[in-house]
Amino acid sequence: MTPAVSLQEVDFNYHDGTKALSGISLDIAPGEKIGIVGPNGSGKSTLLMLLNGVLLPTKGAVSIDGIKVEKKSLRDIRRKVGVVFQNPDDQLFSPTVVEDVAFGPRNMGLDEQEVAKRVDFALDLVGMRDFKNRSGHHLSFGQKKRVAVATVLSMRPQIWAFDEPSSNLDPRTKHSLEEFINSLSDTVITVTQDMFFAAQTCARIVVLYQGRIERDGSREEIFTDDALLEKCNLDFRKNFSILEKLRGVK
Amino acid sequence: MEHGFLDQDAYADSPIHRLDARIKVIGLLAGILVCVGTPAQSYFAFCVYAFSLLVIVALSKISPYRIFKRSLVVLPFILMIAVFAPFLKTGQVAGGYSLGIFRSATVVTPALVVWNVTAKALLSMLMVIVLTSTTPFPELLQALRKLRVPDIFVMLLSFTYRYLFVMIDEFQRMRRALASRGWQGKWIWHAKVIGQLIGVMFIRTYEKAERIYVAMISRGYDGQFTYLSAKKPSYGDAIFLTAFLGPFLAARIWLS
Numbered sequence: 001m002t003p004a005v006s007l008q009e010v011d012f013n014y015h016d017g018t019k020a021l022s023g024i025s026l027d028i029a030p031g032e033k034i035g036i037v038g039p040n041g042s043g044k045s046t047l048l049m050l051l052n053g054v055l056l057p058t059k060g061a062v063s064i065d066g067i068k069v070e071k072k073s074l075r076d077i078r079r080k081v082g083v084v085f086q087n088p089d090d091q092l093f094s095p096t097v098v099e100d101v102a103f104g105p106r107n108m109g110l111d112e113q114e115v116a117k118r119v120d121f122a123l124d125l126v127g128m129r130d131f132k133n134r135s136g137h138h139l140s141f142g143q144k145k146r147v148a149v150a151t152v153l154s155m156r157p158q159i160w161a162f163d164e165p166s167s168n169l170d171p172r173t174k175h176s177l178e179e180f181i182n183s184l185s186d187t188v189i190t191v192t193q194d195m196f197f198a199a200q201t202c203a204r205i206v207v208l209y210q211g212r213i214e215r216d217g218s219r220e221e222i223f224t225d226d227a228l229l230e231k232c233n234l235d236f237r238k239n240f241s242i243l244e245k246l247r248g249v250k
Numbered sequence: 251m252e253h254g255f256l257d258q259d260a261y262a263d264s265p266i267h268r269l270d271a272r273i274k275v276i277g278l279l280a281g282i283l284v285c286v287g288t289p290a291q292s293y294f295a296f297c298v299y300a301f302s303l304l305v306i307v308a309l310s311k312i313s314p315y316r317i318f319k320r321s322l323v324v325l326p327f328i329l330m331i332a333v334f335a336p337f338l339k340t341g342q343v344a345g346g347y348s349l350g351i352f353r354s355a356t357v358v359t360p361a362l363v364v365w366n367v368t369a370k371a372l373l374s375m376l377m378v379i380v381l382t383s384t385t386p387f388p389e390l391l392q393a394l395r396k397l398r399v400p401d402i403f404v405m406l407l408s409f410t411y412r413y414l415f416v417m418i419d420e421f422q423r424m425r426r427a428l429a430s431r432g433w434q435g436k437w438i439w440h441a442k443v444i445g446q447l448i449g450v451m452f453i454r455t456y457e458k459a460e461r462i463y464v465a466m467i468s469r470g471y472d473g474q475f476t477y478l479s480a481k482k483p484s485y486g487d488a489i490f491l492t493a494f495l496g497p498f499l500a501a502r503i504w505l506s
Contacts, residue, residue: 054464075470083468089416090461095388095408107470135388137415155469 002066003027004159004187005051010060012046020046021211024060028187030158035202035219036191039233042208044191048161051189052081065158079108082157086164088144092136097128097147100136104155115154122150126180142173149180159187166197195236199223207232259312259383265486266310266384271393273487274385277494278377284498285373290366296373298501302494303376310384320379324371331367335360387411401475413458421451 005028012021021043028034038044049055050062053069062069064077082104085091094100101122105115123129126146136144145165152160162181166174178200181188192198198205198219205222207214209232215222222228229235260267266274281299288295307314338360382390391411395404424447 049464052468054468075472078468078470081468083465085461085465085468087461090458091465093409093412093462093466095391095411099388103466103471104469107472107474133388136412151469 001029003063004030004032004065005189006063007050007057008061008063010050010057010062012043012050012055013058019211021050024213026206026213026216028189030065030187031185032204033181033188033202034190034204034206035198036189036206036208037193037195037198037222037232037234038208038214039193042232043211044208045163047208048083048163048189048191051159051161052083053077079155080157081159081161082152082155083161084148084152084163084165086167088141088148089136091148091151092144095135096133097123097136097139098132100147101150101154104151108155118154118156119150122154123147125153126150141168142170145169145173145177149177157186160184160189162188162190162192164192164194165190166192166194193234195223195234196240207234259316260386262311262384264309264311264384266306266380266490268486269384269490270483270487271385271389272396273483273491274381275390275393275397277491278381280495281377281498282374284495284502285377286370288370288502290362290369292501292505295501295505296369298497298505299373302497303373303380306380306494307376310380312383317376317379317383320383321372321375324375328364328368328371332364335363338363405475413462416458417451417455420454421447424450 005026007024007026010021010024011019013019024047036044036047046055050057050069051064053062053071053074056069056071064080067073067076067080069077092100094103098119101119102115105118110118120129123132126149128143128146128150131139131143131147136147139147160181165177165181169177174197178197181190181201188201190198190202203219204217205219206216207222207228214232215225215228226235226237229237285296285299288299307317385393391404391408394407395401428443428447
């Protein structure tokens with residue numbers, strides 16, 4: 001079976017010479033939910049930007065559904081890969097919510113009827129239909145996030161890429177986003193530092209450290225390896241041990 | 251955070267709010283042109299303009315006080331003219347034009363110059379305020395697009411409208427962060443900090459623009475914009491246009 005996403009020996013250097021990624025090889029099967037975790041500056045976001053060709057690898061190759069990511073395939077790649085960015089203010093630029101959600105499908109060249117259908121479907125699913133004609137800046141952060149998800153949902157991507165999806169969300173909104181991701185049958189790649197979010201949504205976890213893959217394994221394997229978590233600044237135990245203490249859990 | 255000065259009244263409901271945005275743009279822009287092109291001495295014509303505008307303001311149910319407050323932005327400009335007016339040589343022609351029956355030449359007396367600028371600036375400003383506070387900005391953009399304003403301008407306006415608030419928020423956050431560390435920004439030696447603030451804002455704006463662009467191309471943007479279609483103008487719109495522009499043109503032709 002063709003992997004949904006495949007990276008072979010990918011290096012990426014920024015123009016100033018910073019080595020962001022080196023020797024990344026990774027195959028992601030269709031329908032897989034995978035979390036990319038790692039400390040600040042480990043190259044997570046760079047990896048995400050390679051998936052839809054916003055960045056092209058310095059060395060090696062990235063393919064999506066068997067198609068190599070390069071200049072001439074970008075149109076197809078961006079139809080297949082939907083990216084939800086960290087800050088919804090970067091993603092929502094139109095005067096109204098509807099126009100923003102319709103932006104992607106229109107760029108795909110769909111007719112107005114189909115666009116309208118998809119917009120309604122997407123806004124219904126994220127529970128933002130009543131906000132259709134509002135402008136982006138009148139919404140709360142959580143609402144903006146929902147709309148940002150809808151702008152990608154309306155494009156019906158095969159592969160979802162989330163950049164720090166849980167950042168700045170309250171626990172309840174975070175939970176409904178987790179449920180949304182778990183309800184998707186598409187391939188989902190989540191870049192995050194939120195170990196709780198990763199544990200909830202990703203069966204497979206890839207740990208990035210200093211631009212390399214430190215470990216690639218099941219969530220059971222990764223989240224029980226204390227030495228690994230400690231080494232990669234990902235030790236989350238302190239974060240919840242205080243709550244356990246307060247609640248009297250042993 | 252606190253903003254919404256731009257079109258805070260625009261989502262209310264009144265006969266003026268319900269008009270087609272294109273009609274309002276055409277009507278009020280034409281109104282401004284007629285007003286600006288009226289000779290300064292035609293005091294009665296200006297009264298007619300002011301009266302028509304007052305009727306519209308009344309119909310639009312927007313608080314006249316708020317409209318008045320907003321129109322004060324022209325004051326600094328009027329003040330500038332007022333300061334320099336006494337130095338003008340009396341009897342000199344300050345400027346003029348001739349377009350068939352519409353002709354105007356301003357012969358300078360300092361008082362007349364000040365009156366000319368004050369009346370025209372205030373009335374024009376009022377018309378712009380009536381337009382923006384009875385039309386939601388997205389509709390205004392739609393209207394400009396329909397009126398064949400080049401896409402690039404409409405796009406620029408649309409981005410300005412969308413991100414103005416983000417920038418204001420960002421600036422307010424930075425000011426608060428400064429204030430909470432005891433900074434007041436009162437004295438001339440604080441200018442350095444303001445300079446740095448502007449510098450940081452500039453870089454952030456630039457980087458934000460990059461991120462927005464990346465988010466756009468990620469959704470397949472290739473430089474072409476497509477838009478939803480809008481409603482058609484109705485009889486009510488035509489009646490408004492005649493009722494509003496009629497007195498303007500009549501006053502311009504027969505009263506000056």
